Amino acid sequence: MRGSFTSTGAPETEALGASLAQSLTLGDVVLVEGELGAGKTTFVRGAARRLGVTTPVTSPTFTIGQRYPGDEIVVSHIDLYRVSSLADEEPDLLADYLGPDTISFVEWPGSEEAALAGLARVAAHVSLRHLGDDEREVTVR
Numbered sequence: 001m002r003g004s005f006t007s008t009g010a011p012e013t014e015a016l017g018a019s020l021a022q023s024l025t026l027g028d029v030v031l032v033e034g035e036l037g038a039g040k041t042t043f044v045r046g047a048a049r050r051l052g053v054t055t056p057v058t059s060p061t062f063t064i065g066q067r068y069p070g071d072e073i074v075v076s077h078i079d080l081y082r083v084s085s086l087a088d089e090e091p092d093l094l095a096d097y098l099g100p101d102t103i104s105f106v107e108w109p110g111s112e113e114a115a116l117a118g119l120a121r122v123a124a125h126v127s128l129r130h131l132g133d134d135e136r137e138v139t140v141r
Contacts, residue, residue: 010039013136026073026100124140
């Protein structure tokens with residue numbers, strides 16, 4: 001799934017996340033960016049649901065990440081909003097969240113895209129942008 005899409009509400013944003021999730025395999029990482037309130041966690045929630053997660057999926061802003069059991073996999077949801085640089089952090093900061101047994105979503109990857117690509121295969125880069133009201137532009141590359 002690649003391209004630019006318009007979402008007119010949370011259900012459509014979740015459906016776009018679910019659509020992307022169909023193409024993911026173990027060890028994949030998806031980078032998710034957009035301003036506050038753009039729908040990043042909503043997108044991840046849709047993907048996680050498609051991967052079999054049945055527990056609530058919430059923003060991990062105040063923790064570094066969350067792990068959710070899915071259908072024979074673990075879905076990791078990471079938020080780097082409060083991390084200025086991975087180089088300044090403990091080397092194992094993301095060890096519980098990235099790996100060959102997970103599919104991971106990283107919100108706020110910022111300038112850490114290269115560092116993340118060195119830790120796991122970046123399968124997609126998702127950008128969400130407000131268009132007004134409940135509309136969002138969702139770009140997947």
